[in-house]
Amino acid sequence: xPKNEKNEAIGLKLSPNxxxxxxxxxxVELEDFEMNVGDLEIWIQxxxxxxPAVVRPKSTVPLKVKPTGLLEADFIPxxxxxxxxxxxxxxxATKSExxxxxxxxxxxxxxxxxxxxxxKPMPHPPVISVDVFDMxxxxxxxxxxxxxxVLDDPAAWAKLAxxxxxxxxxxxxxxxxxxxxxxxSPKEAVKTVERVAQAVDVPLVIGGCGDPVKDTAVFExxxxxxxxxxxxxxxxxxxxxxxxxxGFVKKHGHVALSFTPMDxxxxxxxxxxxxxxxxxxxxxxxxxxxxxxxxxxxAFTNMERARLAALMGDPELAHPMSSGTTNAWAARExxxxxxxxxxxxxxxxxxxxxxxxxxxxxxxxxxxxxxxPAAVKTLKDVTQQLLSRxxxxxxxxxxxxxxxx
Numbered sequence: 001x002p003k004n005e006k007n008e009a010i011g012l013k014l015s016p017n018x019x020x021x022x023x024x025x026x027x028v029e030l031e032d033f034e035m036n037v038g039d040l041e042i043w044i045q046x047x048x049x050x051x052p053a054v055v056r057p058k059s060t061v062p063l064k065v066k067p068t069g070l071l072e073a074d075f076i077p078x079x080x081x082x083x084x085x086x087x088x089x090x091x092x093a094t095k096s097e098x099x100x101x102x103x104x105x106x107x108x109x110x111x112x113x114x115x116x117x118x119x120k121p122m123p124h125p126p127v128i129s130v131d132v133f134d135m136x137x138x139x140x141x142x143x144x145x146x147x148x149x150v151l152d153d154p155a156a157w158a159k160l161a162x163x164x165x166x167x168x169x170x171x172x173x174x175x176x177x178x179x180x181x182x183x184x185s186p187k188e189a190v191k192t193v194e195r196v197a198q199a200v201d202v203p204l205v206i207g208g209c210g211d212p213v214k215d216t217a218v219f220e221x222x223x224x225x226x227x228x229x230x231x232x233x234x235x236x237x238x239x240x241x242x243x244x245x246x247g248f249v250k251k252h253g254h255v256a257l258s259f260t261p262m263d264x265x266x267x268x269x270x271x272x273x274x275x276x277x278x279x280x281x282x283x284x285x286x287x288x289x290x291x292x293x294x295x296x297x298x299a300f301t302n303m304e305r306a307r308l309a310a311l312m313g314d315p316e317l318a319h320p321m322s323s324g325t326t327n328a329w330a331a332r333e334x335x336x337x338x339x340x341x342x343x344x345x346x347x348x349x350x351x352x353x354x355x356x357x358x359x360x361x362x363x364x365x366x367x368x369x370x371x372x373p374a375a376v377k378t379l380k381d382v383t384q385q386l387l388s389r390x391x392x393x394x395x396x397x398x399x400x401x402x403x404x405x
Contacts, residue, residue, distance in 0.1 A: 077118045083313035086110045087280040088124070089255060089320050091169065091232055091367075092203025098228030098253065102201030105168060107284070107366040108320035113307065114364040115386045125387055126361065128368045128376055129169035129205050130161035131326055134192045135176050140335035142349035143372050154192055155199040162200045165373040166380060171205040171234065172196050177218050178209035186221035193222055197229075205232040205257075205369070212240040220248045227252040232367075234322075235259035235286055238270050246277035257322060259286040262302045264309070268316040284367065285319040291356045293331035299323075300363050307364035320366035328353040329371065350374040358382060 088109040093099025105127045112120035136151045146165075150157040154172065161167040174189045176182040197204060206222055208215030219233050235257040236245045249256045256278060260266040267287060274283055287306060290299040303321055310318040328334055334352035335345060342348060353375040357368055361383065370376050 079119055080112075081119075082111060082311040084111075084311045084315070084318055086307075086310055086318050086320060087283070089281055089284055091127075091230060091255060093228055093230045093253070097230075099230060100197065100201070101203055101229065103168075103203070104230075105203060110307075110364065111311070113311065114362055117387075117389055122387065124366070125383060126366050126368060127168040128166075128370055128379060129171045130165055130167035130376065131171050131173060131369060131371050132157045132161060132196065133173045133175055134189075135182070137175060140329055140345075140349055142335065142346045143329070145346070146373055155195040158196045159199045162202055165376050167202065167376065169203045169205055169232075169367075170196065170200060171207050171369050173207040174218060175209060177211075177214055179211055179214055181209070183214075186218045189218045190221055190225050193226065197226070203230065203232070205234050207234045212237065216240055216245055219245065223248045223252040223254050226254075229253070230255055232257055232284060232322075236270075236274070238266065242270070242273045243277065246274050249282065250278050255282050255284060257284050257286055258319070260288070262288050262290070262298055264302065264306055264317065267306065268314075271316045271319065280315075280319065283319050284322050285317070286322045286324065289323045289325060289327045289356070289360065291325075291328035291331045291334075292352055292359070293328075293333045296356060296359055300359055303360060303363035303365060321364060322367040323357070323360045323365045323369065325353060325357045325360070325368045325375075326371045328356040350378075354378045 086108045088106055090104060090106050092101040092104035094101055094104060097104070106124050107127060109123035110120070111123075115122065132154050133151075134154050139147070139151075144151075147157060147160065150160055158170050158172070161170060172193055174192065176184040176192075177186070177189050193204065193206065206219065208218060222231070223233065230253055232255045233245070233249055236242060236249075237259050246256060256274060258267065258270050258274060260270055264287075267285060271283065271285070285306070287302050288299065290296055303323075306317045306321065329349070329352070331352060333342075334349045337345065338348075350372040353370060353372050357370065357375060357379045360368075361379065368379065370379070
């Protein structure tokens with residue numbers, strides 16, 4: 001048989017059986033089968049085998065649908081407990097307590113970070129002391145415009161600060177005692193404090209000039225004259241006679257402001273020295289305030305570290321914190337004449353001060369020393385809002401946003 005005919009014959013014999021088996025069983029098994037061929041070709045006609053249909057998975061890519069709202073989910077804030085607690089310090093004393101003040105304030109006592117009300121409520125709100133000077137001093141125009149009529153009268157200045165600006169306390173800065181200014185005597189300083197104390201009934205903070213020897217002498221005279229008033233003596237530093245200062249603060253019933261630069265180890269050291277003479281309830285810390293513009297981030301970090309260390313059990317840092325927030329005016333951006341987009345200065349200045357205050361409020365500061373009435377009011381309003389735990393008008397807060405998603 002010719003080659004072509006032979007191939008066709010084999011194909012005719014195998015094809016029907018092979019196709020039938022493949023259609024039914026999907027496979028063919030041959031036993032004891034031998035085939036000697038030169039070339040073997042198997043032709044399968046299209047459609048002859050019914051292969052199973054291939055099922056393609058449905059697409060897992062979701063259709064693009066514009067969201068109509070936010071996903072709702074329950075949020076449970078993580079509750080922490082802390083080993084430490086900040087000491088409570090009382091400022092001022094009423095007549096029944098041995099003083100003459102009509103109001104007193106307690107600061108400190110925190111057992112959780114500032115405004116972590118979901119963990120522990122703040123036992124006492126922060127307080128604000130407005131600065132008053134015993135002589136006419138250079139002030140930024142934005143501040144001077146509010147106090148220009150009382151610059152030469154610290155008692156009238158004090159009254160204005162309490163009755164109009166809403167000061168909780170007053171800081172009397174005794175600039176004239178500075179040996180490089182007027183070098184007035186401790187007796188003269190006492191007279192100034194007397195006039196202020198008679199003009200207002202709020203607790204007083206007594207500020208010195210920065211000369212360690214002169215400040216010690218003046219503070220001692222004032223502490224003795226106003227025994228029992230629980231004035232805050234501002235301040236006691238490492239280069240002063242700490243034993244002498246702590247002695248008259250304790251003897252005459254006052255409170256010491258422990259002032260150190262931005263160094264927690266120095267703060268611990270000074271506090272340890274004070275512990276030999278004063279109970280913790282008579283010490284407030286000032287860790288130095290650097291304002292917005294020249295180091296606010298350092299001040300915030302330092303104060304936050306101190307507060308967290310206190311809550312974690314460090315007894316040497318477990319004190320209320322004070323901030324000289326008026327340092328904000330030392331940054332020239334607060335008062336310098338600048339390009340039009342930075343004006344008006346009358347607004348920029350208090351914004352500079354209140355930004356400094358609000359930042360340190362979140363670090364845990366308990367006592368703010370401030371100057372501008374608008375900054376004082378803003379800090380009070382924000383503090384009240386945070387303490388009330390109300391949500392406020394969220395729509396109003398974001399009205400300034402113009403972008404749309």
